[in-house]
Amino acid sequence: MQVRGRLLGPPHRLYRGGVVTAWLVRILPDLRRQDVNNDLADPDRLHKRMMLLVPDEMGEEARAQAGVLFRVEDTRNGLQLLVQSSMKPDLSRLPDGYGEIALRELDGLLSRLTMGVSVHYRIDANPSKRLGKNAGPKTGKIQALRGAAAEEWWVARAAANGLAVSTVSSQSQKDIRAKGSVRHAVVRFDGSAVVTDPEAVRMAVLQGIGRGKAYGCGLLSLALAQR
Known part of the structure; x- marks a missing residue:
C-alpha cells in the first residue's frame, strides 16, 4: 500500500x-x-x-x-x-x-488524535522477539523478525500503543550495525490505522516504539487520513 x-x-x-x-x-x-x-x-x-x-x-x-x-x-x-x-x-x-x-x-496533530480518528502511519522499527526455553543454546537471545512475522509483531505493538491497524505493508531496510557487534534488523511499516487510545498514541509518538531508537528506529510518524 x-x-x-x-x-x-x-x-x-x-x-x-x-x-x-x-x-x-x-x-x-x-x-x-x-x-x-x-x-x-x-x-x-x-x-x-x-x-x-x-x-x-x-x-x-x-x-x-x-x-x-x-x-x-x-x-x-x-x-x-x-x-x-x-x-x-x-x-x-x-x-x-x-x-x-x-x-x-x-502543533495541532496530537490534539486531533482523538478516539476513532483514522491516520496514516510510517515507522522504521526493529521487530524482534526473545527466544524461549525451547530454543536450546539460543535461549534468551533476540531473534529478528521478517515478513509476515514482522507484520504480526507490528500489529500487536501498535495495538498496545493505541492504534488498531487497518492496513500494513512492510519493507526490509538495511541492517544497522552499531559499535561493532550490536545489530538492529530494520523494517519499515506503512499503512493506515484507527486511534483507540489517544493518550497511548501520543506517548508512543513522543517516546518512540521498540529497540534501536538511538540509531534511527522507533520514530512513529502520523498523518490524519483525508475524509
Missing part, C-alpha cells in the same frame, strides 16, 4: 501536567560532502551528529530526556533526515553547508 500525504512527526511533548511544544527538523544532506557520507555510513557517527542538536551533559539518558528520534529515508527530493526532539534544536551546531535544513515547531 502506498501511503498518501506527507508523514511528519508529532507536534507536542505530553506530560500529565500539560502540553509542551516539540520540534521537527528536516535535513536534506549534501551528499557531495565527505562528512555527510561518513555520518550516513556509520550509525554511531550519525547518532552523535543528531545528538549535537540538543544540549550536552544531559547524562546517560540524554536521548530519552531530549526526546530525540530520527529516521533516514529516500524521497522524491532525495535522501532526507527527519529528526524530532522535545527541546528546541540548536541548528548552529551542525557544520555550515551540511544540508538544506527546515525547522518547524509542530
Whole structure:
C-alpha cells in the first residue's frame, strides 16, 4: 500500500501536567560532502551528529530526556533526515553547508488524535522477539523478525500503543550495525490505522516504539487520513 500525504512527526511533548511544544527538523544532506557520507555510513557517527542538536551533559539518558528520534529515508527530493526532539534544536551546531535544513515547531496533530480518528502511519522499527526455553543454546537471545512475522509483531505493538491497524505493508531496510557487534534488523511499516487510545498514541509518538531508537528506529510518524 502506498501511503498518501506527507508523514511528519508529532507536534507536542505530553506530560500529565500539560502540553509542551516539540520540534521537527528536516535535513536534506549534501551528499557531495565527505562528512555527510561518513555520518550516513556509520550509525554511531550519525547518532552523535543528531545528538549535537540538543544540549550536552544531559547524562546517560540524554536521548530519552531530549526526546530525540530520527529516521533516514529516500524521497522524491532525495535522501532526507527527519529528526524530532522535545527541546528546541540548536541548528548552529551542525557544520555550515551540511544540508538544506527546515525547522518547524509542530502543533495541532496530537490534539486531533482523538478516539476513532483514522491516520496514516510510517515507522522504521526493529521487530524482534526473545527466544524461549525451547530454543536450546539460543535461549534468551533476540531473534529478528521478517515478513509476515514482522507484520504480526507490528500489529500487536501498535495495538498496545493505541492504534488498531487497518492496513500494513512492510519493507526490509538495511541492517544497522552499531559499535561493532550490536545489530538492529530494520523494517519499515506503512499503512493506515484507527486511534483507540489517544493518550497511548501520543506517548508512543513522543517516546518512540521498540529497540534501536538511538540509531534511527522507533520514530512513529502520523498523518490524519483525508475524509
